[in-house]
Amino acid sequence: MTTSKDDVVPAFGKDIRKEFMLRENSVFLNHGAYGSIPRYVHERQARYLTELESHPDIWFRYNVCTYLRTSTAKVATFMGIHTEDTFLVQNVTRAINTVLKSFPLQKSDAFLITSLTYVGVKMISAATVARVEDHITSPSSIVLPVKHIVEVCHQHGMVIVVDAAHIPGQLKVDVQDIDADFYTGNLHKWLFCPRACAFIWTNPKRHHAWFKPLVTSTLDNESLHDAFAHEGTRDDTSYVCSADGIYYYERLGGMFNVLLSLKNLGSISTFNVHVYKHMMHNLLTYFKIIQEKIVQYNSTLMAEGIKYLEEKWGTKCLAIPENMKAPCIRILQLPFIPRFSDSLGSEGTDVSKGKNFELKKLILDRFDVSSCVVILEGQLMVRVSTQVYNTMDDFIRLGEAVLELTQKEENGP
Known part of the structure; x- marks a missing residue:
């Protein structure tokens, strides 16, 4: 069986980012907003x-x-x-x-x-x-x-x-x-x-x-x-x-219906029952590993990235029970930023206007880092999303950008 070039999946992170059309050197931690399609x-x-x-x-x-x-x-x-x-x-x-x-x-x-x-x-x-x-x-x-x-x-x-x-x-x-x-x-x-x-x-x-x-x-x-x-x-x-899109997702190792994928195995009557059961166990284990590949990468990177930001900023994630956490998106409190954190008023969670929108635009324009800045429970927070093209470097750039911004804002523009 030969393997075509299309069947070779690049390593997640910097290598697979080349299959997307994202602007070079930009940080895109906002996949959950509009997504991003591969070439x-x-x-x-x-x-x-x-x-x-x-x-x-x-x-x-x-x-x-x-x-x-x-x-x-x-x-x-x-x-x-x-x-x-x-x-x-x-x-x-x-x-x-x-x-x-x-x-x-x-x-x-x-x-x-x-x-x-x-x-x-x-x-x-x-x-x-x-x-x-x-x-x-x-x-x-x-x-x-x-x-x-x-x-x-x-x-x-x-x-x-x-x-x-x-x-x-x-x-x-x-x-x-x-x-x-x-x-x-x-x-x-x-x-x-x-x-x-x-x-x-x-x-x-x-x-x-x-x-x-x-x-x-x-x-x-x-x-x-x-x-x-x-x-x-x-x-x-x-x-x-x-x-x-679904084909590409499955090609990378995304979720798919295991039972439908096993339809072409033929009649079980052609197998020894013990051998068949053993084969089924191995196949289901294999498919479970494969179908979790994308989410596993994204959730692992998310956990590492959030831990880094919490330590970098001295803030915490929104307190959510473990079984209610989304694997690829998370929301985290931002550090105090003069002219933003101290002038929120009664603004809500609208992501397209207000101080949060202004701050998101400032971070994007000054550092080429994209995330989703929101106001939740009267606090400035940032929602980050991870996808297969993201790396820990993206979280580092976001962390340093926000920290630099707070320091600059404290001393004026």
């Missing part, structure tokens, strides 16, 4: 765009339909759900919009959210018949016990949609066992898929006839999949490339 996926998307422009009529009327079916099936298999219950959408915010704005609200009904709900979702929620629940909160990075929350909500007759924006590619979950009415996750954050790309799963055991796309298409009266898939001249290449 392979970018080139695949460019190829599809070329195909589209070579004959738009063929693309929109014939080819894209086939591509979308293939990609939807790939996403469904990766998430351990069925294709017929899975729909591709731009992002989790749109998915939750789709549910809440389709919901048949009555005069006294309301949507229930938490204080940890992502700000984009807070903006669309009504003033309790439906609940939006995060699986991993943003930006506080807490893994919530959604299965238990779903059970309680259903006991009270609520419809529940789980915001799993940070789940695909970071945590392996049993979506069907969680049993929410709707479950939606982004594919462009941790699965190397192009922006914008996400999925929403509808629970076949909790069918809601009112669920439909936000945009009424020409095929609105056809199947639900047709209604979601045909939205005029929308650029669907990010959806089409979700299969390529």
Whole structure:
């Protein structure tokens, strides 16, 4: 068996960073915000765009339909759900919009959210018949016990949609066992898929006839999949490339369905039962190691990086129980920074305005270091994300940049 160049996976860290298009010498510890696609996926998307422009009529009327079916099936298999219950959408915010704005609200009904709900979702929620629940909160990075929350909500007759924006590619979950009415996750954050790309799963055991796309298409009266898939001249290449992003993720050693991967072994009748059981044990152990490779690297680097920053700055991470920590994202208190830490006022966690946004921009402009600076519980904090292209050097540069900034700010610009 020969090994092609594409099958050789570079070492994680500096070597594999060459497969991405990140700016040279920049520090990018904010993968959890928008993700970053490898050149392979970018080139695949460019190829599809070329195909589209070579004959738009063929693309929109014939080819894209086939591509979308293939990609939807790939996403469904990766998430351990069925294709017929899975729909591709731009992002989790749109998915939750789709549910809440389709919901048949009555005069006294309301949507229930938490204080940890992502700000984009807070903006669309009504003033309790439906609940939006995060699986991993943003930006506080807490893994919530959604299965238990779903059970309680259903006991009270609520419809529940789980915001799993940070789940695909970071945590392996049993979506069907969680049993929410709707479950939606982004594919462009941790699965190397192009922006914008996400999925929403509808629970076949909790069918809601009112669920439909936000945009009424020409095929609105056809199947639900047709209604979601045909939205005029929308650029669907990010959806089409979700299969390529998952392929790249699995190539690096990401999560995949072990049982599906073993289908081609043939009938067990051709094996001695003892030999078969031994082989199964070895294969499952092997696949467990392989499927944890990306998350293991990211979580190990995260632990080392956070320990370094805590010692460097004399601060602490947000106190979270060990079993509620997200493996690839963490939030940490920043040291005191004059003109920022002492003038927060009553600002919340909005990441796109306020003193936290100003500080993030200052760190980026002055040191070419990107992270996510937020205000949480009245304190300036930084959320860092790790991906396979990150190294300990990135944490060192962030640590020294912030420390230098505090010293400079103390003495003036």
